[in-house]
Amino acid sequence: MLRRFDVHRVTSVAEAVALRQRFGEDAAIYAGGTELLLAMKMGVARWPHLIDVKPIGSLAQISASTDTLRIGATATHWDIERNPLVAEALPALAQLEANVANVRVRAAGTLAGNLAFGEPHADPPSMLIALGARVLLEGRAGSRSVAVAEFITGMYETALAADEVIVAIEIPLPGKNVRAAYVKFQILERPSVGVAALGTVRDGRFVGAPTVVVGAVDEMARPVPTAQFAGADARDAGTLEAIADAARAAVEPIADLAGSVEFKRHLVGVITQRACAALAAEAL
Amino acid sequence: MGTREIHLRVNRGERRVVIEDQTLLIELVRGLGLVGTKLSCDSQVCGACTVLLDGRPVSSCTTLAIEADGKPVETIEGLADGTKLHPLQEAFIERFAFQCGYCTPGMIVSAKALLDAHPEPDVAKVRQWMEGNICRCTGYQTIVEAVLDAADQMRSAR
Numbered sequence A: 001m002l003r004r005f006d007v008h009r010v011t012s013v014a015e016a017v018a019l020r021q022r023f024g025e026d027a028a029i030y031a032g033g034t035e036l037l038l039a040m041k042m043g044v045a046r047w048p049h050l051i052d053v054k055p056i057g058s059l060a061q062i063s064a065s066t067d068t069l070r071i072g073a074t075a076t077h078w079d080i081e082r083n084p085l086v087a088e089a090l091p092a093l094a095q096l097e098a099n100v101a102n103v104r105v106r107a108a109g110t111l112a113g114n115l116a117f118g119e120p121h122a123d124p125p126s127m128l129i130a131l132g133a134r135v136l137l138e139g140r141a142g143s144r145s146v147a148v149a150e151f152i153t154g155m156y157e158t159a160l161a162a163d164e165v166i167v168a169i170e171i172p173l174p175g176k177n178v179r180a181a182y183v184k185f186q187i188l189e190r191p192s193v194g195v196a197a198l199g200t201v202r203d204g205r206f207v208g209a210p211t212v213v214v215g216a217v218d219e220m221a222r223p224v225p226t227a228q229f230a231g232a233d234a235r236d237a238g239t240l241e242a243i244a245d246a247a248r249a250a251v252e253p254i255a256d257l258a259g260s261v262e263f264k265r266h267l268v269g270v271i272t273q274r275a276c277a278a279l280a281a282e283a284l
Numbered sequence B: 001m002g003t004r005e006i007h008l009r010v011n012r013g014e015r016r017v018v019i020e021d022q023t024l025l026i027e028l029v030r031g032l033g034l035v036g037t038k039l040s041c042d043s044q045v046c047g048a049c050t051v052l053l054d055g056r057p058v059s060s061c062t063t064l065a066i067e068a069d070g071k072p073v074e075t076i077e078g079l080a081d082g083t084k085l086h087p088l089q090e091a092f093i094e095r096f097a098f099q100c101g102y103c104t105p106g107m108i109v110s111a112k113a114l115l116d117a118h119p120e121p122d123v124a125k126v127r128q129w130m131e132g133n134i135c136r137c138t139g140y141q142t143i144v145e146a147v148l149d150a151a152d153q154m155r156s157a158r
Helices: A013-026 A036-042 A077-082 A084-089 A091-097 A103-108 A111-117 A124-131 A237-250 A261-282 B025-031 B087-094 B104-117 B123-130 B141-157
Strands: A006-009 A027-030 A049-052 A062-064 A068-072 A134-139 A142-147 A152-154 A165-172 A179-185 A193-202 A205-215 A222-224 B003-010 B013-020 B050-053 B056-059 B072-074
Touching: A013 A027, A013 A049, A013 A134, A013 A165, A062 A084, A068 A084, A068 A111, A077 A084, A077 A091, A077 A103, A077 A111, A084 A091, A091 A124, A091 A179, A103 B056, A103 B104, A111 A124, A111 A165, A124 A165, A124 A179, A124 A193, A124 A205, A179 A261, A193 A261, A205 A237, A205 A261, A222 A237, A237 A261, B025 B050, B050 B104, B056 B104, B087 B104, B087 B141, B104 B123, B104 B141, B123 B141
Parallel strands: A006 A049, A027 A049, B003 B072
Antiparallel strands: A062 A068, A068 A165, A134 A142, A134 A165, A179 A193, A193 A205, A205 A222, B003 B013, B050 B056, B050 B072
């Protein structure tokens, strides 16, 4: 059961922005509803007005140019995991999306909504941050683009302004030789830890430093300082252990049903090693 | 605003239903007497409330009824053809893939969506698709076997 509210179906971004201005704190953007309706049911949030942006046809589009993948704000995890452009350009993202929550949540929930909720126990943020993805926003003053790393500002906190609407997520496509991997450990509905790794391995060595971002254990996804691993032997157990140490040091795990601080820190090390090993294993 | 009439197809019948904006899809279908769809966790985790909305499996406990406006909704009641059960239903009986039965409608509807999308799934695909449906009685082995049996059955019937 849900308490009473009104749903406003809008057919343009301008209309959504106007309603955001009109209702302010009394309204939330509604797309998949998988996080929003749950929070409302649990009584932790209440909005008298929901602005349904799904009728805005252009927001459902997924497109790719030579260097960018653009995922519209109402594209669901289900849409993304099945999209041939995503499978071709970023198979690691397609695979991540195919394993978000469960099939029903994937069928309804959107990638943009996932980011907008700022839920710390989420799969996409670490990967999107590793890829340097940006959130395209439209508000009263026009449009702006914010890096995902800066868009999520804390637990359930984002940089989305009161009059803004997410329009799309833009993901720069990594170069041909760059591999991406996302590895997670999960016992409940959400990941206990998820690690995204991005990098190039040539002749067994990292070309430059790999990018490693740890998600789901902390208030938000945390990038791991990896500069010292530029050129390191990517197949050496010592290198992987050292990256794992850096990852463990980069997070402040929060104890919850998925495990204690100590357990999660241990998991961060193990999963980081697996994600980095996957870069080397997939290297040409 | 607040109250509206929606038009949808539920199983084989066209329906016009007056709902409030906050009405949930599970409230709508159970209100139509289709009580095979079960409420359990109420948080999209267990799958007991699974229905197909426009062919996609959704948690009807956390889906607004307005989403069904102009779309087909398929519930467990829509699978059998008169007294002839769907191959999935037959396979669940044959394999005894349930005990108390509370999760079964959601299991079968979810499996229907799987076989619609992937008519010839392997064990790994069945497990990955069905992992969002929780059964507290049987363990999952017989459920996975029933889904694979039904896939076989449907393949040989084609």
